[in-house]
Amino acid sequence: MNQRLNLHQKGQNALKTLFATGSYLKKTSLELSLRELVDFRVSQINGCAYCLDMHSKDARAHGETEQRLYGLSAWRETPYYTDRERAALAWAEAVTACHVPDEVYNDAIQQFSEEELIDLTLAVSNINTWNRFNLAFPTTPGGYRVGQFG
Numbered sequence: 001m002n003q004r005l006n007l008h009q010k011g012q013n014a015l016k017t018l019f020a021t022g023s024y025l026k027k028t029s030l031e032l033s034l035r036e037l038v039d040f041r042v043s044q045i046n047g048c049a050y051c052l053d054m055h056s057k058d059a060r061a062h063g064e065t066e067q068r069l070y071g072l073s074a075w076r077e078t079p080y081y082t083d084r085e086r087a088a089l090a091w092a093e094a095v096t097a098c099h100v101p102d103e104v105y106n107d108a109i110q111q112f113s114e115e116e117l118i119d120l121t122l123a124v125s126n127i128n129t130w131n132r133f134n135l136a137f138p139t140t141p142g143g144y145r146v147g148q149f150g
Helices: 012-026 032-046 049-061 066-070 072-077 083-096 102-111 114-136
Strands: none
Touching: 012 114, 032 049, 032 072, 032 083, 032 114, 049 066, 049 114, 066 072, 072 083, 083 102, 083 114, 102 114
């Protein structure tokens, strides 16, 4: 059996760009709780266990509830999320699927400024890229510690 390379040990030069994007996103007006929900939902869609482990721990550490995390895959059917969160989740799902219907855009632009929507799109793109790296070069879930990567 082939052993795949360890992404976090061997890919540091390539990953600097993703870490820099994450640093930029921390400085935007997008709420940390919103970014964590988006990261978690996109990671669910992409089936990235490492990112699900990471973002569930980070979200909980920042006050997210178990109920909202458990209900995230069915967010449309639950009362736990704000209109802004719902617009962000719909946007994240659409961008991840590479098809943004007018209705999703119209809902998003009602909740986010143009700059915020651009930043949200960057956040969705960033977690999609992380998911793809972690799926291509599997990283064992379970060992992440809150704040481990800054």
